[in-house]
Structure formats: structure tokens, C-alpha cells
Amino acid sequence: MTLTAPSPYRVDAAGYYGTFGGAYVPEMLYPNVEELRDNYLRIIEEPGFQREFTQLLTDYVGRPTPLFLAERLSAHIGTTIYLKREDLCHTGAHKINNTIGQILVAKRLGKRRIVAETGAGQHGVATATVCALMGLECIVYMGAVDIERQRPNVDRMRMLGAQVVPARSGSQTLKDATNEAMRHWISNPTDTHYIIGSVVGPHPYPDMVSRFQSVISAEIIRQLLHQTGRATPDFVLACVGGGSNAAGAFYHYLDEPSVRLIAAEAAGQGVDTGHSAATTALGKPGILHGASTILMQTEDGQVTEPYSISAGLDYPGIGPQHAQLFATGRAEFMSITDKAALDAAFQLSRLEGIIPALETAHALACLPLIGAKKDDVVVVCLSGRGDKDLATYTKHLEEYS
Amino acid sequence: MNRLTNLFQHKTADVLNVYFTAGFPQLNDTVPVLRALQEAGADLVEIGMPYSDPVADGETIQRSNQQALENGMTVGKLFEQLQDIRQQGITVPILLMGYLNPVVQFGVEKFCQHCQAVGIDGVILPDLPLEVYEREYRPLFAEYGLKVVFLVTPQTSAARVRQLDALADGFIYLVAAAGTTGAQTDMNADVDAYLSRTKELGLRNPTLVGFGISDAASFAAASRHTTGAIIGSAFIRLLQQTPAGERTAAIHDFVAGIRPVLA
Numbered sequence: 001m002t003l004t005a006p007s008p009y010r011v012d013a014a015g016y017y018g019t020f021g022g023a024y025v026p027e028m029l030y031p032n033v034e035e036l037r038d039n040y041l042r043i044i045e046e047p048g049f050q051r052e053f054t055q056l057l058t059d060y061v062g063r064p065t066p067l068f069l070a071e072r073l074s075a076h077i078g079t080t081i082y083l084k085r086e087d088l089c090h091t092g093a094h095k096i097n098n099t100i101g102q103i104l105v106a107k108r109l110g111k112r113r114i115v116a117e118t119g120a121g122q123h124g125v126a127t128a129t130v131c132a133l134m135g136l137e138c139i140v141y142m143g144a145v146d147i148e149r150q151r152p153n154v155d156r157m158r159m160l161g162a163q164v165v166p167a168r169s170g171s172q173t174l175k176d177a178t179n180e181a182m183r184h185w186i187s188n189p190t191d192t193h194y195i196i197g198s199v200v201g202p203h204p205y206p207d208m209v210s211r212f213q214s215v216i217s218a219e220i221i222r223q224l225l226h227q228t229g230r231a232t233p234d235f236v237l238a239c240v241g242g243g244s245n246a247a248g249a250f251y252h253y254l255d256e257p258s259v260r261l262i263a264a265e266a267a268g269q270g271v272d273t274g275h276s277a278a279t280t281a282l283g284k285p286g287i288l289h290g291a292s293t294i295l296m297q298t299e300d301g302q303v304t305e306p307y308s309i310s311a312g313l314d315y316p317g318i319g320p321q322h323a324q325l326f327a328t329g330r331a332e333f334m335s336i337t338d339k340a341a342l343d344a345a346f347q348l349s350r351l352e353g354i355i356p357a358l359e360t361a362h363a364l365a366c367l368p369l370i371g372a373k374k375d376d377v378v379v380v381c382l383s384g385r386g387d388k389d390l391a392t393y394t395k396h397l398e399e400y401s
Numbered sequence: 402m403n404r405l406t407n408l409f410q411h412k413t414a415d416v417l418n419v420y421f422t423a424g425f426p427q428l429n430d431t432v433p434v435l436r437a438l439q440e441a442g443a444d445l446v447e448i449g450m451p452y453s454d455p456v457a458d459g460e461t462i463q464r465s466n467q468q469a470l471e472n473g474m475t476v477g478k479l480f481e482q483l484q485d486i487r488q489q490g491i492t493v494p495i496l497l498m499g500y501l502n503p504v505v506q507f508g509v510e511k512f513c514q515h516c517q518a519v520g521i522d523g524v525i526l527p528d529l530p531l532e533v534y535e536r537e538y539r540p541l542f543a544e545y546g547l548k549v550v551f552l553v554t555p556q557t558s559a560a561r562v563r564q565l566d567a568l569a570d571g572f573i574y575l576v577a578a579a580g581t582t583g584a585q586t587d588m589n590a591d592v593d594a595y596l597s598r599t600k601e602l603g604l605r606n607p608t609l610v611g612f613g614i615s616d617a618a619s620f621a622a623a624s625r626h627t628t629g630a631i632i633g634s635a636f637i638r639l640l641q642q643t644p645a646g647e648r649t650a651a652i653h654d655f656v657a658g659i660r661p662v663l664a
């Protein structure tokens with residue numbers, strides 16, 4: 001895929017995707033962000049880095065993850081569905097692709113402590129895991145509400161030796177955990193690296209994280225070619241909280257217009273109910289967590305408290321690259337309710353023997369809505385497994401018995 | 402002349418800037434608090450426009466922001482409250498401080514127009530990137546007579562301090578130590594070294610030190626190498642703790658207590 005003109009969907013030299021992106025950070029964070037911006041490409045392009053990154057993804061994470069032809073689900077929906085099994089990554093989600101990459105960057109920058117935010121706890125667990133692996137101190141901020149609904153992951157982080165700090169401001173979910181992690185970084189500017197868990201935050205985070213997650217679509221290309229004789233599917237589906245699994249699944253297809261990119265957002269109880277996290281449906285351009293992007297906000301520019309059954313999608317913004325994909329129409333954004341996500345989770349469990357994460361279930365719920373024909377090849381990024389969501393699923397078991 | 406510029410022409414030491422959040426503790430307290438601060442002798446007042454996600458602020462100011470938002474404070478409402486303060490004897494220089502998103506949603510040019518109309522002298526927008534300011538907003542702010550303040554921290558390189566100083570025209574806000582507002586900064590040797598190092602750069606703008614300044618001792622230590630200091634969280638705590646009826650007197654005592662020699 002060689003390109004003559006710069007892609008409108010990739011970051012430009014100034015750190016923007018069209019009008020989105022940039023680094024809207026207070027001066028206290030400027031040196032940290034500048035250090036990262038000036039070094040990340042050099043570091044991740046070093047052969048030694050690439051070797052270590054690839055080796056850890058192989059031997060520790062368990063990559064490549066399989067691309068699985070889901071025959072019963074395909075028959076049920078009436079198209080040809082492949083599942084990219086990120087749920088089989090060590091720690092149970094795609095999040096670890098990014099944390100492996102970032103911890104290697106942090107080490108090369110001489111950092112001794114890691115701070116992170118987490119929603120569902122998957123990114124927190126993936127961060128605590130790589131910190132244990134590398135022997136770095138780990139502090140994870142998590143909304144007090146999320147601590148309650150994602151208990152197993154809190155215990156896993158503690159088992160791994162991380163300190164989990166409840167974020168008690170605002171809605172006490174992912175947005176507030178992110179604020180607290182940023183404040184921690186402000187207070188510890190020289191020895192701490194902030195491992196952001198998605199393609200959000202100031203430049204260069206969105207670009208750096210999407211590069212680490214791009215392994216997802218790099219593998220899809222190889223595996224699809226091997227299994228079907230074609231490298232490009234007709235559709236790629238992924239859920240979007242901040243958008244890192246989607247960014248990775250879309251990465252190598254961004255400039256392939258024949259591939260329809262579908263992003264699933266959490267509609268919560270319904271887009272118009274006031275209890276939703278469907279950012280593109282409800283948001284408008286603004287600034288959140290250091291980036292110009294699309295976010296849910298009041299008329300006065302106050303960030304709205306989102307709602308979703310899924311802690312990992314319970315975020316009022318999306319990464320700046322996704323804002324650009326939305327604004328240009330390159331990706332189609334769909335709003336999926338709690339109920340539709342639950343239906344899809346139970347459906348996958350019973351048809352394929354795979355219990356997906358609640359986040360992932362939002363992507364699966366798009367399958368009947370995209371108008372895929374029988375012979376169309378549809379790849380769903382199965383971003384994570386549902387172990388952490390069992391308490392929620394158990395509450396609904398009766399409805400699906 | 403711009404009141405801020407005028408202030409620094411006449412006063413080059415021990416300048417006291419007090420921060421408070423608009424619409425706090427009660428929605429309509431903005432102007433009474435402002436008036437009490439002027440009468441108590443504050444040289445400069447910084448009014449915070451509350452925001453839902455103030456990442457550079459510690460707990461005290463976060464809570465005051467949340468309270469102010471719950472009270473119904475907005476950028477538009479603030480301009481209504483400030484509408485004729487300059488006709489009603491408020492002469493103290495005023496800065497508006499706030500995060501960029503509410504200002505962008507209000508409309509940056511409209512914001513500047515309103516600032517000029519009510520008599521605002523300058524702005525502090527901590528998450529406005531320098532290059533975005535230079536490229537998009539600088540001519541606007543100049544057109545409406547708004548002075549701009551930039552922050553500098555102990556981690557800011559000398560080259561960048563010069564860059565910020567070249568673009569600022571209000572003052573340089575020296576953040577005393579790495580941290581959010583309200584952090585306990587003891588004015589130790591490190592802080593002193595940073596402040597005297599900054600002084601030696603010979604900046605064209607006046608410098609005020611903020612973050613963790615709470616009393617006469619920290620004010621005096623901070624002002625040793627600079628034009629003065631900024632008090633925020635300690636003042637917010639005072640507003641929180643003082644019954645409405647005793648507020649004016651408490652503000653008077655607070656300001657007098659910061660600069661006992663001058664009072």
C-alpha cells in the first residue's frame with residue numbers, strides 16, 4: 001500500500017487528523033508530552049525495539065491471535081463472518097498490545113513508575129501485567145462506580161502488585177479516572193510515564209497507540225489472504241470506547257475505500273434517553289483530555305456524563321482519528337443499546353461457544369444492521385472476553401433461558 | 402490603558418493576585434466577592450470560569466468548580482453578572498481563567514467582545530496550546546484589548562520560557578512546583594533556586610508565583626524573586642468555611658494577613 005499523497009486519515013506532522021487532534025495540555029504536561037512526541041517514532045522504529053516488541057507479542061501475549069470463521073453465526077446472520085480473536089490475548093483483550101509497546105517506550109525513556117486510567121479494568125490489568133513483567137511501579141486510577149461493576153479486574157490488578165486508586169470526582173467512571181491519571185502525571189513529571197489505554201489524549205498518544213494496535217489488521221490481512229485468497233474484507237466491525245481496538249482493526253484498511261469500516265458506539269438505554277455514550281450521535285467538536293475531537297457536552301461546553309452498561313465504552317469522547325473518520329464519512333458509526341449488546345453477547349455465546357466482553361458485544365450487534373450479503377466477508381474485531389462481565393450477564397440469565 | 406498593564410507599571414513588587422471561582426459559593430456571589438477583594442486591597446483578581454474537567458486543578462478548586470456548575474454558572478451568565486461592574490466602582494484589574502472548551506463553545510470572538518464590553522483585562526487559558534494561540538487567537542485577543550498570561554513550571558526549558566515570554570503580554574504565571582493547584586508547596590531551596598533562576602532570564606513580563614501559596618510566609622518567600630504571587634485554593638477554602646454574613650470582614654482579614662507589613 002504505497003501512497004503518493006498523505007492520507008487524510010493519518011496523523012500529520014503537526015499532530016492533527018484534519019481539524020482533530022493536537023496537544024491541548026496545560027504547561028505542566030508540556031515537557032512530558034514533548035519528550036514523548038520527540039522520541040516515540042525514533043524509539044519504536046529502532047530494530048531492537050521492534051525485535052523485543054514482536055517477541056513479547058508472540059511469546060507473552062500469544063500472537064498471532066486466530067482469525068476464526070464463525071460458521072453458525074454466519075448462517076444465522078446470512079453472511080460470512082470472521083472473528084479476530086483478540087479475546088485470546090494474554091489478559092483477555094487487545095489492550096495488552098498497547099501496554100507492551102508503551103512499557104518498552106517508558107523503559108527507553110528511563111521512567112520508573114507507570115500511571116494509567118482504566119474503565120472496564122482491562123487496560124488496568126494489561127498495564128499492571130506489563131509493569132510486573134518489567135518490574136516497574138504501577139498506579140491505576142479507576143472510577144469508583146467501575147470498581148464496583150468490574151470487581152474481578154480490580155482484584156487481578158491488586159494480585160499483580162498494582163495500586164488501584166478510586167476516582168471519586170464527577171461521574172466516577174472512565175473520564176474521571178483519566179482526569180486523575182493526568183493529575184498524577186502533572187505531579188510526577190520526570191520519573192513517571194502515563195500509559196493511556198486508548199487512542200485518546202494529546203498527540204502523540206493517538207498515533208502511538210494506533211501503531212501498537214495496528215498489529216490487529218496486519219494479521220487480518222495475512223490470515224484472510226491465507227484462508228480466503230483475498231486480503232481485504234468487505235466490512236470490518238469494531239466497538240469504539242476511545243477507539244483503540246477499532247483503530248488497530250482499521251489501520252491497514254484506512255486507505256482502501258472498498259473496505260467498509262463500521263464503528264459501534266454505546267447507545268446505553270437509547271440515544272435520546274439521556275443515558276447514553278453514543279459520542280458521534282450526541283456530541284460535537286470540542287476539546288477533551290488534551291485533544292480536539294468530538295465529545296458529548298452541554299451547550300456551555302461542559303463535558304456530559306455518559307452512560308453505558310459497558311464500562312469500557314462509558315466515555316464521552318472518541319479518539320481524534322475516529323472523529324476524522326466520522327467527519328469524512330470514511331467510517332460508519334452505529335449506536336447500539338445495552339439491550340442489543342446483551343442479545344448479541346448471548347447469541348455469540350450460544351452459537352459459537354465464545355463469551356465476549358460487553359464492549360465487544362456492541363460490535364457484534366451491528367452484524368444484522370450493515371446489509372452484508374451472503375458472500376460478503378465480514379471481519380469483527382472480537383476485542384475481549386466476557387469473564388469480567390459475568391456478574392452483569394448473570395443478572396440477565398433468566399431473560400435468555 | 403489596560404488596567405493590568407497599568408498595575409505593573411506602578412507596582413513591581415508584592416503584587417497580590419487572588420483567584421476565586423465564579424458563582425461560588427452561591428451563584429450570585431461573584432460580584433460581592435470581587436468587590437470585597439478590591440476593598441481588601443487585592444491588586445489583581447482572577448475569576449475562574451468553572452469547568453467539569455479541570456485537570457490542572459486540585460481537589461479544592463475542582464469542588465468549587467463543581468459547586469459553581471451546580472449553581473448554574475456558565476460563561477454567558479458570568480458576563481451578565483459582570484455587566485456593569487466598571488460603572489459601579491470596580492476598578493481592580495480582572496483576569497478570566499478557564500479551560501478552553503467552554504470558551505470555544507461560547508465562541509472565541511464573541512468571548513473577546515464580551516470581555517471588552519464588561520472590562521476584562523486579560524485571560525489565562527491553561528490548555529490553549531501556544532502555537533494555536535499564535536496562529537488563531539492572538540490577533541483577536543489583541544483587537545479586544547485582552548492581555549494573555551502563560552504558565553511556566555520548574556520543568557519548562559529556558560528556551561521555552563523565552564518563547565512563552567515573547568508571546569505573553571500580561572504576566573508570566575510561575576507554577577511553584579510540579580503539581581495541581583492547592584498542592585502543599587513548601588517554599589524550599591529548590592523552589593527558591595527555580596525562582597531566582599527564572600529571574601536571571603530577565604523576562605520582559607512581570608512574574609507572579611502560584612500553586613500552594615496560602616499565607617504570609619509563603620507569599621513573602623514567593624515574592625522574593627518575583628513581582629508577586631497568586632492565592633487560589635486557600636481563598637476558596639476561606640469562602641467555603643465562612644458564613645455569608647461574615648464574608649466581607651473575613652476577606653478583609655485574609656488579604657491583610659497575607660501582607661502584614663503593607664496592611
Ligand SMILES: Cc1ncc(COP(=O)(O)O)c(C=O)c1O
Binds near residue numbers: 360384
Ligand atoms: C474488551 C474491550 N473492548 C473494547 C474496549 C474499548 O476500548 P477501545 O475503544 O479503546 O478499544 C475495552 C475497554 O476497556 C475493552 O475492555
